[in-house]
Amino acid sequence: MTAAARPGTAALFGIGGALLVVVAAQLVGQFQLAGRAWPPLTDVLAYVTTPAGSGLLLRNGLVTLTAAAQGLLLGVVVAVFGAALALVVPMLRPGFERFAAILNAFPTIALAPLLITTAGREDTPMVIAALSVGFVMFVTMTSGFANVPAAHSDVLTVLGSSRVQRLVRLELPRAVPSFFDGLTLSAPAAILGATIGEWFGAPKGLGLLLVSAMQNYQMPLLWSAALVATALSLAAYIVFVQFQRIAVRRFG
Template sequence: MASPPPRRAAAGPALIPALLPALFPAAALLAGHRPEPGWAGEVAAVLTGRWELLAGAAGVTLRASAAGLLAGTVLAVVAAWTARAAAGTRVPLQHLMLVCYAVPLVAVGPLLTAALDRAAIPVIAAAISVALPVFSAAEAGLGAVPGRLRDLLAVHGAGRRRALLLLEAPGAFPYLIDGVRFAVPGALLGALIGEWFGAERGLGVLLVSGLREGQDGLVGAVSVLVVAVSSLVYAVFTRWARAVRRRRGMTGRRT
């Protein structure tokens, strides 16, 4: 099946924020609950009346998620290259990534609180959330390099580091971008959950505060903002991934 036109496909995630007023009531009905009358107006009032507070908190959460995304990506790439380069390390590293991804962040949070500075917890939680998707994508990209090209470099005397820089890293880059694209929502969610454990500012702090004090409008506004930001960032990475694949002559593969 042919992939959709680039502009239409990339616009899909960006349209999600506009559909939120219809999505939330539909989700409530599917869960067996009737949405409260006037909830959309209450959320809109919070978004407009307390925008400075929400924007400042969103900036804190975005910085933490970006730092976690970067740290998790670097860790995952190093682990993927190690799994390919060092014999006997692939399965243990895969299991380690799976365990870290499978353990709920709400269970890891108290342990991190006892061992680390609370300001670092959102970044670490975001890094944990992105490590497995990026690791899987990077490992697949490194494994997709044709063996004959590796043999050609070896015949010409290229060492392991040179083969990585000249062949494996460029070949794996489109896969890596895809992995980061799918990890972006996880990074934002990880930072949001990490802020529950003692952070002073952030969307996670506002979310917990709204739940504790029964401020449904604030909870809804934070939820709308998180989904909107996540969808827009995902759309940006989708366009980037498609541009990279087009330049590499990989337009026939779906993104």
């Protein structure tokens, strides 16, 4: 934790670590240490910068991003609503918790064929993204709601609060930092979920690019699609970390 104590040092370590990974990836590719399937990073970047490559990645990246965003929204809405309902109606809580745990224990790979027949090829990425998000959000919101200080709870009790007022005036605002905690974890999960969902026959998206590049042995395309997915995931994480900081300052 000494590194965290000095932000300058921590940032330096971070940049240094990232640089090491990049250089290592380049060298492994350059000397073909991992075979032909691992191209040098410069080849991947060269492909990304070609007009055809960048156009293809942009089009499909946007599709994945859209599916992930829709899935994130759906998962968040369902999970927050479910967690709030389990709080207000305690009878529902054990059932909801078990249902969420079971849903989470199901491998998405196993669910995907089922979803393709029910939700359809186009919507499967969104649904898998929503499923990946739902569990995390449900757990963080449940713990956020449970984290209400006794003194605040007493205040609402002596004011004669109804259950709904307690939720609106105390538990929801109190859970705002947890909500953004959940989002920082969920946003990358949504990108990953959407990408996996696209493997199973989606008409467009980064997942489709990955599968077809793999089957046609287009290594630069495969790696650049992975690179874009990673970049999206990281960007989503960074954006939501900023929101989370604001939320902690405002509601903490």
